[in-house]
Amino acid sequence: MEGALRPVLVVGTVVTLTVVLGLVVDRTLRAADARHPETPLWHLLRRCRLPLQVTLCTAMLRGAYRTVRIAAEHRAAVGQGLTLVLIGATAWLTIRVATAVTDSSYARYAAVSRDVAKIRRLRTQSTLIQRVFTAIVGVIAIASMLFTFPAMRTVGASMLASAGIIGIVAGVAAQSTLGNLFAGLQIAFGDMVRIGDTVVVDGEWGTVEEITLTFLSVRTWDERRITMPVSYFTSKPFENWSRGDARMTGTVFFHLDHSAPVDGMRKRLLEILEQTQEWDRRAWGLVVIDTTPTTIQLRALVTAKDAGDIFDLRCIVREQLIDWLRCEHPYALPRLSTSDAPGGRDAARDRAPAPLPDTAGLGPGPGKR
Secondary structure, three states, X not given: OHHHHHHHHHHHHHHHHHHHHHHHHHHHHHHHHHHOOOXXXXXXXXXXXXXXXXXXXXXXXXXXXXXXXXXXXXXXXXXXXXHHHHHHHHHHHHHHHHHHHHHHHHHHHHHHOOOHHHHHHHHHHHHHHXXXXXXXXXXXXXXXXXXXXXXXXXXXXXXXXXXXXXXXXXXXXXXXXHHHHHHHHHHHHHOOOOOOOEEEEOOEEEEEEEEOOOEEEEEEOOOOEEEXXXXXXXXXXXXXXXXXXXXXXXXXXXXXXXXXXXXXXXXXXXXXXXXXXXXXXXXXXXXXXXXXXXXXXXXXXXXXXXXXXXXXXXXXXXXXXXXXXXXXXXXXXXXXXXXXXXXXXXXXHHOOOOOOOOOXXXXXXXXOO
């Protein structure tokens, strides 16, 4: 009876202690969050409850499983399994805590800062730091699991003895991957491009949606995703419309007749801008920039606070100005001349070649029947 109750007692005690400790820690974090609502760290740390309970439960079972005295022939295998679970749970808990700390720092800075560019830069850096830290912890955890096996220790010693050759081979084989890795770190701390920036890449306009250590995703205006290696942004030129000041200047071009009322168009342009929310009231203008024998080219200049508003504003100006010209001044729109040349059809008939004479007396000339 004692041998049957001992494992139940040990496992039940461990589970009970795990649940109680998890509840105590959760209540403590909840109370700290209520006392300091301006600090999101305590709320974010509550996400670590499950990995904390798994780590505590595995650690206590790892220390007490020998006292159970069951399946003595499999004691080494049970201990090995609990060790592997403990390493994995510890890595999970470490990643959760680090994520909570970085997210808390970003949330506090974003709540008090009004500089959108700095907020985007911090978000990009914190995201990449989390990914680097997760990768390092994962590699260490896997290596620790492997080195718990006696056979792997010998392999590990051999690998360390030939680390120089392996490093050279790995560097050559993973040249592209390592290049993207360092490019990702350069983007994070070089402030070249940030999450949320408006960029133009290979003629495609979009917003940076995700940055990892190996690739970058751009969401285009029509909801497509363009994925490319981060090394592209460190080796080729691209347009970043959000770097520094997000305000932009846009232009709208018109090809009109020489009789177009330019002064009237200026007044109408100002009326259109004053009725729109997209115009930031920094600058505007309308000038004739070119002329041809049949038309003149006008350029309307408008400003807006970001790339999205400038696109919408250009469309509004183009649409309403053309509609105004069509209704009020239709003569100003370009026209194609379809009238006859001076002299009309009579002049054209006079220039036509005369028929060949019938010199042989053989009937009508060519073309006559």
